Amino acid sequence: RYLPFCKLPGRVMGIRLLRFTSVVIIVLLLVAGALTALLPSIKDDKMPNLRREQKTQSQSALDSFTLIMQTYNRTDLLLKLLNHYQAIPHLHKVIVVWNNIGEKIPEEMWNSLGPHPVPVVFKLQTVNRMRNRLQNFPELETKAVLMMDDDTLVSAHDLAFAFSVWQQFPEQIVGFVPRKHISTPSGVYSYGSFELQNPGFGNGDQYSMVLIGAAFFHSGYLEHFQRQPEAVYALIDETQNCDDIAMNFLVAKHTGKPSGVFVKPVDIRNLEKDTNSGYSGMWHRAEHLLQRSYCVNKLVNIYDGMPLKYSNIMISQFGFPNYANHKNKM
Amino acid sequence: RYLPFCKLPGRVMGIRLLRFTSVVIIVLLLVAGALTALLPSIKDDKMPNLRREQKTQSQSALDSFTLIMQTYNRTDLLLKLLNHYQAIPHLHKVIVVWNNIGEKIPEEMWNSLGPHPVPVVFKLQTVNRMRNRLQNFPELETKAVLMMDDDTLVSAHDLAFAFSVWQQFPEQIVGFVPRKHISTPSGVYSYGSFELQNPGFGNGDQYSMVLIGAAFFHSGYLEHFQRQPEAVYALIDETQNCDDIAMNFLVAKHTGKPSGVFVKPVDIRNLEKDTNSGYSGMWHRAEHLLQRSYCVNKLVNIYDGMPLKYSNIMISQFGFPNYANHKNKM
Numbered sequence: 194r195y196l197p198f199c200k201l202p203g204r205v206m207g208i209r210l211l212r213f214t215s216v217v218i219i220v221l222l223l224v225a226g227a228l229t230a231l232l233p234s235i236k237d238d239k240m241p242n243l244r245r246e247q248k249t250q251s252q253s254a255l256d257s258f259t260l261i262m263q264t265y266n267r268t269d270l271l272l273k274l275l276n277h278y279q280a281i282p283h284l285h286k287v288i289v290v291w292n293n294i295g296e297k298i299p300e301e302m303w304n305s306l307g308p309h310p311v312p313v314v315f316k317l318q319t320v321n322r323m324r325n326r327l328q329n330f331p332e333l334e335t336k337a338v339l340m341m342d343d344d345t346l347v348s349a350h351d352l353a354f355a356f357s358v359w360q361q362f363p364e365q366i367v368g369f370v371p372r373k374h375i376s377t378p379s380g381v382y383s384y385g386s387f388e389l390q391n392p393g394f395g396n397g398d399q400y401s402m403v404l405i406g407a408a409f410f411h412s413g414y415l416e417h418f419q420r421q422p423e424a425v426y427a428l429i430d431e432t433q434n435c436d437d438i439a440m441n442f443l444v445a446k447h448t449g450k451p452s453g454v455f456v457k458p459v460d461i462r463n464l465e466k467d468t469n470s471g472y473s474g475m476w477h478r479a480e481h482l483l484q485r486s487y488c489v490n491k492l493v494n495i496y497d498g499m500p501l502k503y504s505n506i507m508i509s510q511f512g513f514p515n516y517a518n519h520k521n522k523m
Numbered sequence: 524r525y526l527p528f529c530k531l532p533g534r535v536m537g538i539r540l541l542r543f544t545s546v547v548i549i550v551l552l553l554v555a556g557a558l559t560a561l562l563p564s565i566k567d568d569k570m571p572n573l574r575r576e577q578k579t580q581s582q583s584a585l586d587s588f589t590l591i592m593q594t595y596n597r598t599d600l601l602l603k604l605l606n607h608y609q610a611i612p613h614l615h616k617v618i619v620v621w622n623n624i625g626e627k628i629p630e631e632m633w634n635s636l637g638p639h640p641v642p643v644v645f646k647l648q649t650v651n652r653m654r655n656r657l658q659n660f661p662e663l664e665t666k667a668v669l670m671m672d673d674d675t676l677v678s679a680h681d682l683a684f685a686f687s688v689w690q691q692f693p694e695q696i697v698g699f700v701p702r703k704h705i706s707t708p709s710g711v712y713s714y715g716s717f718e719l720q721n722p723g724f725g726n727g728d729q730y731s732m733v734l735i736g737a738a739f740f741h742s743g744y745l746e747h748f749q750r751q752p753e754a755v756y757a758l759i760d761e762t763q764n765c766d767d768i769a770m771n772f773l774v775a776k777h778t779g780k781p782s783g784v785f786v787k788p789v790d791i792r793n794l795e796k797d798t799n800s801g802y803s804g805m806w807h808r809a810e811h812l813l814q815r816s817y818c819v820n821k822l823v824n825i826y827d828g829m830p831l832k833y834s835n836i837m838i839s840q841f842g843f844p845n846y847a848n849h850k851n852k853m
Contacts (some may be wrong), residue, residue, distance in 0.1 A: 328705075345853075350726055357834065371841070371849065385849055396680055398842025455841065455849065463853045503839040506688065507849055511701070511785065512728025512835065517717055519701065519785065519837055522791045 197354040246412055257285035258337035258409060260357060263326035265292040266472040268299065270464050271343050278341065279310050281349050283356055285335045287313040290328075292321045304497035323475075324429045324436045329415045336363070338415065342406035344474060348460035354510045355456045359409035366444055368408025371400035374489050374501055382493065384438070384485040392503055399503035402441040403453025407461065410444070417443060424495045428488060434475060442492050442500055451504035459514055587615035588667035588686060588739060593656035595622040596802040598629065600794050601673050608671065609640050611679050613686055615665045617643040620658075622651045642757045653805075654759045654766045659745045666693070668745065672736035674804060678790035681749035681827050683838045685786045689739035696774055696783040698738025699791055701730035704819050704831055712823065714768070714815040722833055729833035732771040733783025737791065740774070747773060758818060764805060765818035772830055789844055 238286040260278055264271045271289065279287060291298050298315035314332050318325045337359060339352065347369060347428065374382050375392055383389065392399045421443065427437045444452040465474055475481060493499050511519055530776065590608055594601045601619065609617060621628050628645035648655045656670065667689060669682065677699060690699040692702050704712045705722055722729045751773065759766045774782040795804055805811060823829050841849055 195731055353725060354727075354835070359679075361836070369851075370853075387842060387849070391842065391846070395683060396843045396848055397684075397840050400841060457839075458851055461851050461853050505684070505843070506691070507839045507841040509787075509837045509839060510727050510835055511730060511837040512717060512721065513726045516721070516728055519787055520717070521699075521788055521791050523791050 200515075203408040209257055210410075211403055251501045253285065254335050257283045257335050258339045258359075259285050259333050259335045259412070260287045260339045260341060261290065261326055261330070261333075261343050262287065262343055263290035263292055263323075264343040265321060266470050267343050267468050268293070270468050270471065273297070273464070273467075274314065274341070274343065274346060277346060277349075279313065281352050283353065284311050288310050288330055289313060289315045290326045291315050291317050292325060293380055294318060294321050322430060323359060323433045326424065327415060327418050327436055327440070329419055333412050333415070336412055337409055338412045339409050340405045340407075342474075344465045344468070345407050346462040346464055347407055347458060350510075350513065351456070351458045351460060354513070356409055357496065358454065358456055358508055361456045363411055364405045364444075364448050365450065366408050366410045366441065367456060368405065368410075368453060369458040370404040370407050371453065371455040372404060373398070373400045373503070374402070374499075382486065382489045382499070384482065384489050394503060394505075399457055399505050400453070401445075401451065401501040402438065402501050403455055404428060405440050407435040407458075408453070410440075414440065414444060414447075417447065422495055425492070428491050428495070432484045432488060434481065434484045435492075438485060438488050439492060442496055445502055446496060446500040449502075453501040453504070454506060454508065455504070456508045459510075525723060525738075526739075533817045583615065584665050587613045587665050588669045588689075588740070589615050589618065589663050589665045590617045590665075590669045590671060591656055591660070592617065592673055593620035593622055593653075594673040596653060596800050597673050597798050598623070599800065600798050602629070603794070603797075604671070604673065604676060605643065607676060609643065611669075611682050613683065614641050614669075616641055616662065618660055618662055619643060619645045620656045621645050621647050622655060624648060624651050650758060653763045654756065657683070657745060657748050657766055658772070659749055663742050663745070666742055667739055668742045669739050670735045670737075672804075673709050674795045674798070675737050675794055676792045676794055677737055677788060679785070680840075680843065681788045684843070686739055688784065688786055688838055693741055694774075694778050695780065696733040696735060696738050696740045696771065697786060698733040698735065698740075698783060699788040700737050701732040701783070701785040702732045702734060703728075703730045704732070704829075712816065712819045712829070714812065714819050716717060724835075726835060727835055729835050730783070730785055731775075731781065731831040731833050732768065733785055735767040735770050737788075738783070740770075744770065744774060744777075747777065752825055755822070758821050760824070762814045762818060764811065764814045768815060768818050769822060772826055775832055776826060776830040779832075781832040784834070784836060784838060786838045789840075 218444070241313065260272070260281075262274070262278070275287065275289075278284065290299075298317060300315060303309075303313065303315075314330075316328075316330065316332075337355070337356065340495065351369065355367055355369070359365075372384065372386055374384050375389055376382060387398055391397065392401075418440065421439070425439050429439060441452040478484075509518070561659075590611075592601070592604070592608070605617065605619075608614065619628075628647060630645060633639075633643065633645075644660075646658075646660065646662075667686065669686070671677070681699065685699070686696055687696075702714065702716055703719065703722065704714050705719055706712060717728055721727065748770065751769070755769050759769060771782040808814075839848070
């Protein structure tokens with residue numbers, strides 16, 4: 194038979210239960226009300242805010258880049274260059290890869306000369322390795338990386354333009370130093386610059402690599418670099434060289450396109466001679482170029498094929514520095 | 524009860540049926556055999572052949588371009604230019620848009636001076652219209668169109684390079700003559716070249732159009748052009764001008780990108796002064812440039828907005844003509 198709630202045995206118990214259930218109901222209503230009150234505010238207030246914050250962050254992440262500069266035995270040049278690079282438009286942060294093992298970073302001096310336009314992070318390394326700069330640094334927040342050698346100065350104009358070009362070719366290494374490999378009849382590859390014979394595809398020269406010591410590339414490639422065959426790391430460590438060639442192999446393999454896009458710099462300078470350290474850089478070693486040819490052939494073995502592709506596209510900035518730099522006789 | 528086939532009434536009838544069914548079975552087996560015999564041959568022989576033919580045709584369609592050259596009152600220049608352009612690498616066919624109404628095409632002379640490297644088709648027009656060259660010609664077989672004015676000579680080197688660039692930017696107009704529009708505080712647009720003020724986006728100049736009188740573009744845009752608002756055709760006919768500006772609006776609207784990619788020509792020549800006809804081309808009319816500003820504003824009305832986008836990318840050929848044209852002081 195149907196027993197209505199209020200007809201539970203015992204009047205006292207009935208009233209108690211009634212009170213209890215009323216309390217429960219009221220509590221539930223309050224909770225519901227609270228939730229309802231919260232919901233619109235999340236939608237109307239917090240969502241837009243969240244969107245705005247995300248948008249600012251993501252705009253920042255898309256519209257700015259992180260400079261990664263590895264340094265060894267040229268702190269005077271580093272500091273000179275930091276004063277220049279810290280003020281480049283669209284720079285988000287600087288990561289200095291400190292290969293001066295055991296030496297203190299100039300953090301005190303850096304801070305005493307603040308404030309600085311952007312955060313600069315000094316990453317102390319434990320071993321002096323060329324490939325230290327190719328770590329997937331957790332401080333990296335931007336999609337784009339600008340990698341510079343610690344003896345290279347590129348003008349802000351060049352960098353601003355090259356960054357805008359990278360944004361149109363985000364899959365590729367957009368930079369200022371083109372190099373190429375050539376095939377020889379023996380099947381052995383050789384590495385070189387423009388003084389080396391043209392690969393022979395029509396008129397003019399071709400390049401198949403853009404060096405990462407003065408270039409923009411997608412930060413995702415640093416993560417990608419961590420997943421390469423051990424033999425690649427061994428090669429770079431053995432030669433203390435060729436990390437840039439390896440990167441070009443990686444990018445070419447990944448995209449199926451030429452790994453790089455060459456932007457002709459207006460103002461690029463090598464400050465090597467200006468250092469007080471007397472240290473003159475790896476590329477002065479006698480075996481440097483031979484090593485790089487060696488690396489090309491080793492990498493072809495490791496990757497089981499030659500993924501590098503040729504390009505002859507040279508990009509310059511329309512109407513800059515000369516507003517009529519595209520003028521023709523017509 | 525079960526009655527086996529062979530127990531049909533009448534031995535004579537039985538034998539006849541037996542023969543009949545045997546014949547049917549044999550015929551069916553023959554047909555089946557024939558089909559089986561045909562099947563592999565379609566797969567093994569014809570398919571690869573078909574693929575090879577298709578591949579040749581499609582390779583041809585993708586790896587070559589059609590030159591469309593409109594001509595009016597400058598047949599001497601046309602013939603001079605045809606001798607040059609007929610031999611450009613990767614040229615598939617020439618379509619001459621004959622705006623000399625009522626005048627015979629020089630077909631006899633052309634044939635008498637054969638053979639020619641590629642087919643040349645003369646399309647007689649009924650009315651002398653600037654937009655005649657923007658028809659979707661049935662003779663067009665390639666994906667790429669090279670459109671040239673009948674007084675413009677561009678070197679084979681430039682064309683070969685620009686064609687290879689177009690293949691990397693097939694959605695855009697890849698050519699040798701950049702122009703721009705600028706906004707003014709009144710909201711009225713103006714048209715011009717580099718002597719006009721820069722649009723003011725950072726350093727240097729920008730272009731927002733690439734003229735089609737010396738450019739590569741996708742043949743699909745000709746078909747697309749047939750589907751524009753009537754007002755566009757009216758505007759072009761009214762001014763006998765601006766078909767190229769209209770094309771840039773079309774491409775920009777379609778891609779959401781800058782309509783063109785500028786390739787800096789090494790050797791581009793205007794042969795106007797060389798004509799015996801005395802005819803010196805539309806751009807000498809006093810109102811020519813004013814008309815073009817007028818057209819920009821009209822097109823913004825027609826398309827209900829300004830679709831043109833700026834670019835400052837200038838492309839040159841790496842290592843050509845000077846094998847060290849990318850050398851820097853570093």
